[in-house]
Amino acid sequence: MGVLGKRVILGLVVCLALLTLCPGDALDAQEARPEPILRAVSLGPNITETIFALGQGHCLVGVSDFDNFPPEARALPRVGGYVNPNFERLLALRPDLVLLHGKHDKVDAFCKDKGIRVVHVAMESVSSVFSAITQLGEVFQCSQRATRLSAAIGKDLEALRKTVSPYRRPRVFVSLWRSAGGLSGLGTAGKGSYVGELVEAAGGESIFGNVSIPYPEASKESLIKREPEVILELRPGEEISDAQKKALVSDWQVLRTVPAVQSGSIHILTNDFLLVPGPRMGSAVRAIARALHPEMDDDL
Secondary structure (H helix, E strand, O other), X not given: OOHHHHHHHHHHHHHHHXXXXXXXXXXXXXXXXXXOOOXXXXXXXXXXXXXXXXXXXXXXXXXXXXXXXXXXXXXXXXXXXXXXXXXXXXXXXXXXXXXXXXXXXXXXXXXXXXXXXXXXXXXXXXXXHHHHHHHHHHHOOOHHHHHHHHHHHHHHHHHHHXXXXXXXXXXXXXXXXXXXXXXXXXXXXXXXXXXXHHHHHOOOEEOOOOOOOOOOEEOHHHHHHHOOOEEEEEOOOOOOOHHHHHHHHHHHHHOOOOHHHHHOOEEEEOOOOOOOOOXXXXXHHHHHHHHHOHHHHHHO
């Protein structure tokens, strides 16, 4: 994995982990005030995407370093990310609102000192995405649009769950990160993780779904013991050639006794929405379901 690709994936996974540990609060009295939003800065790709999906992209004057969807977001000024916010750039944009995941003491203190309103948004699970859409609908005064967006996403997810329900649920290992050219430092999805929820909705059973840590590291020995039937390697947003994919798949051959390796059920997924809890959850579930159940691809 290239340095940039690893940085993006680790950044997204760190955000997911931080969200799980530091969920955002519901709207308080200050966040519910009716003043219109004129200049907003988003410090999360999923928050940005949701704001655009609600038709409020025109309110954004800045986004995080990881924002790349929709295309309009790419043209907006960058202000760092959750881990490394750039306060100088943020202040230069003169925002009247900053939106971020969970709690962030430094951002909160900076914005309080500068008189900038802050809204905390939690989007660390499937259910919290719907709550966040409702919250953002209230913040941007477009609650009806939020209701319609949530209904459309929910309908899509329910249809996908219904489609995969007749099929056997394979045991799945999700690789979120690993060392270049090998299988050291394998990162995966555990219990309570957003990625684990996607696998379940797609008709799979995560082999680390009983591990209490949302995003733990896994050893090669643990994979041999747990015998995954499908391996999903998530590399969102990376441009990978066929030759590179072949090399990545070849790395797994050291685990010859693992059923997924024996059957060749190793899938490299590069969709940019895979680790972004938000309006494209259905697309993420669909991409995973196609890998888990290739026999039903026409139904998806």
